[in-house]
Amino acid sequence: MKGLLRLSGVIDRISLFFGWISAGLVLLSCLTSALNALSRYLFNISSNAWLEVQWQMFAGIFLLGAAQVLKMNEHVRVDLLYGPRSHRGKLWTDVFGIIAFLFPAMLIMGFYAWEFFMTAYLSNEHSSNAGGTVLWPVKLLLPVGLFLVLLQGISELIKRVAGLRGDSDETLEYERPVQ
C-alpha cells in the first residue's frame, strides 16, 4: 500500500501542475479577449486567430483542470442518497464509481479522442476561417485531458482503498469549500 500511496502522491502533483496551467489560462484568455475587442474597436485590427485562441484556451482550462477538480473532490454529485451514507459507505461509493463509471468512460472516450486527434494531425487540419489556426494542438488537449482524469482516478482509487483498509487518515470529504 505504501508504494501505491506514493504513486498516488506523484499523480496528485501531476494534476496540480496541470491545474496551475489551467488557472493561468483563465487570466490569459480573459486578457486576449479584452485586448482583441479593444484593438478591433480602436484600430480596426483583429484576426480570427485571436478569436480562435480564446476558445482553445477555454478548452485548455477545463480539460487540463478537470483532474485537479477530481483530486479536490469538487465534481458535483446528486447527494440525496450519498449525503446520509456513512464514511465507509461514501468510500465504497467512490470505489465502485471510479471502477465502473469513471474508468470505462475515460478509456472509451480517450480511445476515440486519440483517433480524432491523429486524423487532424496527419492532415494538418486548419480551421475553416480566414486567418484561422492549426487545429491539432487543441484536438490533442482532448485525449490528454481525459488521460489526466483517468490518471487522477487511479490516485483517488488508491486513496479510497487505503481509507477502507485504514492505511490512510485522509478525510476525503465531499463538501469541502471551493475557496
Add this chain to the structure above:
Amino acid sequence: QEAPTIRWRLTSGFPRSLDTIYGAAETFADHVKAMSGGKIEIQVFPAGEIVPTPQAAEAVATNTVEMAHTCSYYYWGKDPTFALGTAVPFGLNARLMNGWLYQGGGNDMLNAFYAKQNLYGIAGGNTGVQMGGWWRKEITSAEDLKGVKMRIAGIAGKVMEKLGVVPQQIPGGDIYPSLERGTIDAAEWIGPYDDQKLGFNKVAPYYYYPGFWEGGPTIHFFINLDKWNELPEDYKAIMINAGAYANTDMMARYDTLNPGALKSLIAGGAKLKPFPQDVLEAAFAASHEVYDEISASNADFKQIWDSMKAYRGEGYLWYQVAEYSFDTFQIRNRTKG
C-alpha cells in the same frame, strides 16, 4: 438474389429551421424509400443531434454515420480542394455548376478527390446566387471596405481580408447584438428567404448583391465510400437519381420563395444595393490571387480549379448570347405584363 434491406443514418449540416436546405435531405430520403419499395430507409438527423456540422464529413468518412448532407466547403480546412465542391468566389452559377458537375467532368474529378477522404459525393441542392450580406453602412468604393469588420467564413473571408476587411467569426448567438451595436459592421448569410428569419434588416439595413463568393453553391450528399461500394448497382442508381431530384427541387424552392421574401425584407426596411464595380473587380483579382497561391502547393485543387475556370469561360461565352439577351429583355419587361 433478394434485394438487401438498408437502414442508414444521415446527419444534416443544417438545422430544421433552414427548411429549404434541411428539407432536401428529407426529400432525398422519401424518394429513395419510394423508389426502393421501402428497402432503403434513411433517417435524417438535424445538425448536432448526432454530430456537429464541422465534423459531419469526418463522421461519414469514419462510418460513424453512413451519410451526411452538407456543404463540401465547410471542410476546406482539411484540404482546400473541398471548397471547389460547393462554391468559390467568382466560380459558377447554379446552372453552370450543374453543367460542369454532370457533363464537364466535375463530378468525376471531385469524386476522385473525395475518394481520398473515403467519401462519395452526390450533388443534392443549390441555393442559387446568394446575397452579399447585411451592412450597417453604404459601400461606395473598394476603399470603403478597409477596416470593415465582417462575419464571413471560409475562402470568401480570405478574399475579403485581401481587400482590407477584418473577418471576425464571432459566435452565432452574438451576431445580432454585435451587428446592432456596431461591434461588427456586416454579416453574410444566404439569400432573402433564409435571411428574412434573422431580422438583420432591423440592425444593418444595406442589403448588398450579388454574393459573388457564392454564385451557385452546391450542397452535397456524402456517403461513406466503403458503404457506397457495397451497394448493388440498382441502389446506386436510385441514390444518384434521388440526389438529382433533390438538387433540382431545392433550387426550385428558392426560386419560388425568394421573390416574396425579398419584397417583405424591403417592406421591413432593407435597402438593396449592388456592390460597386471596383469592389467586384478588386475581389475578382484577389480571388484569383488566392487560387494561384493554393494551386502552387495543391495539385488536386489546381487540377479541379483549372477545369472549373475553363468551364466558366466557355459557359459565359454561350450565356452572353441567347441567355443573357433573353434574360435582360425579360427583366426590362417584367412589369409590363
Add this chain to the structure above:
Amino acid sequence: MLEYGYMAPTMFAGLVCFLLFGFPVAFSLAALGLFFGFLAIQVGYFGPEFLQALPYRTFGIMSNDLLLAIPFFTFLGAVLERSGLAEDLLEGAGQLFGPFPGGLAFAVVLVGAILGAVTGTVAASVIAMGMISLPVMLKYGYDMRVGTGVIAASGTIAQVIPPSLVLIILADQLGVSVGDMYLGAVGPSILQISLFLAFILVLALFRPALVPPLPAEARTLRGWALALKVAKGMVPSLVLIFLVLGTIFLGLATPTEAGAMGACGAILLSILHRRFSVPTLWQAMVTTARITSMVVFILIGATVFSLVFQGVNGGRWIEHMLSSLPGGRTGFLLFVMVFVFFLAFFLDFFEICFIVVPLLLPAAHALDINMIWFGLLLCANIQTSFMHPPFGFALFYLRGIAPPEVKSRDIYWGSIPWICLQLIMVGILVFFPGVVTGFIGEHEELDPAAVQQQLDNLVVPGIEAPDTEGGLPGLDIAPAPDFSEPAK
C-alpha cells in the same frame, strides 16, 4: 431496429438511478450513456463505430465560443468576491435598507437582473451571483434556503432578459427575428423581476427572521456619513456592471467579450481600491478554472447521454408522444407546457430547443399561435427546469460553489417557492398574452407601392445605365462570338 422501441424511455429511468447513486454527475452521465450504448450495440441499434461521435461532440463543446462566458463571468464574480468589492456592494445595499429586513435579497435580484442582461448563459450568472452574494448572506445570518433560492432564481432570470442565448436560439428555431423576440421578452422580464421582489417583500413582512437586516452594530452611521459609506461601497461595482453593459452598447465588445472586459475591469477596480494582491488574483484564477472544469464536464457527460439517446431513436419516441396531442389552442398549450415541464427535468435547454421545439411547430402554426408568445412561454417554462431538484442544472452549479455549511437539502428546498413563482408567471403569460405582445408593437412597413418602386428602380446592370451604380457596367456585348472554331 430503427423504430423508437423501449430503449429511450428506459434511459430516463436509468438516469434517475445512476445520478441518485451519488457518484459525480459528469461521470455518471457519461457512464450511463455508454452503458446504454453497449446495450444498444447488442440489440442492434448501431455499431460500435457510432460512438466515434463522442469526440466530435466533445469538440463541439470545446469550440463553442459562447461557453467562454462561463470562465469570463465566473472570473468577474471571483475577482469581485475575493477583493471584497462584492461585499461592499451588497453591504451598501443592506445599509440603505437600515433596520428593514430583506435588503440583501432585493439587491441580489436586481444585480442578478443586470448580470442576466449581460450574460447569455445560466451557468455564468448563477455562479457569478453565488460567488458575490452567498458569503455575504451567510455572514449576516440569512436563512440558507432563502439565500440559495434567490440566487438560483436570479441566475435563471438571465434566460429571459435580453441579450439571451436562449431567446436567440428559440427565435431561430421558431423562425421569428431576434429583435422581436427581445421586445417580446420585455414584459415577461419585468413581470418576473416584480414577482421575485414581491415574494421577498412578503418574506420581509411576515418572516423577517429569514431575511434579517444588517445587525445594529454594522449600521451605526447616519445621515451624510451613511450616504458616503454607501456610495463608496456601491458605486464602483455598479459602475463596473454598467461598464460591462456599456461595452456592448458602444459596439466595443460582443456579449461574450463583455464578460472578459468586465473581469479585466474588476481587476483594475481592485487595484484602484488598493484591494489588489497577486495571491488574491491567483486564488480567483484557480477558483474560476475549477468551476469551469466542473461545469463543462457535466456538459460532456450530458453529451454522451444524448448521443446514445439519439442513437436509440429518442427523437422518434418524443415525436410519438407528441403525435397524440389534444386539439384546440388551450388544450394544446396546456399539454405542451406540462410535457415540456417534465421533459425539462431530464433534457437540457439546448436539447429541448433542437429536438422538441421543431416538433411542436406545425401544430402551433396550425392553431395560429403567435410564435413570439409561444417562444416566451417555452422560455419561462424551461427556466423552471434549471431550478428543479434534484437534477436542475442551476442547482448543480450552485452546489459547486456553495461553502460546505450550505447543505444540498437547503438548495433543494430553497428552490421550491421560486419554482412556484415561475409557474405563476407561466400561468399569467398563458392567460394574458398581452404581457408579451404588448411590447412588440406594429412594425413600420413600407406599403407595397413603395416596395415596388424600389424594385423598379433597380439598375439592370450593363444595359440601361452603364458605368453608373454597381453591377457590371461597360460590358461590351456587341461583337458576336466566333463560332468558327467550336469549343471542345
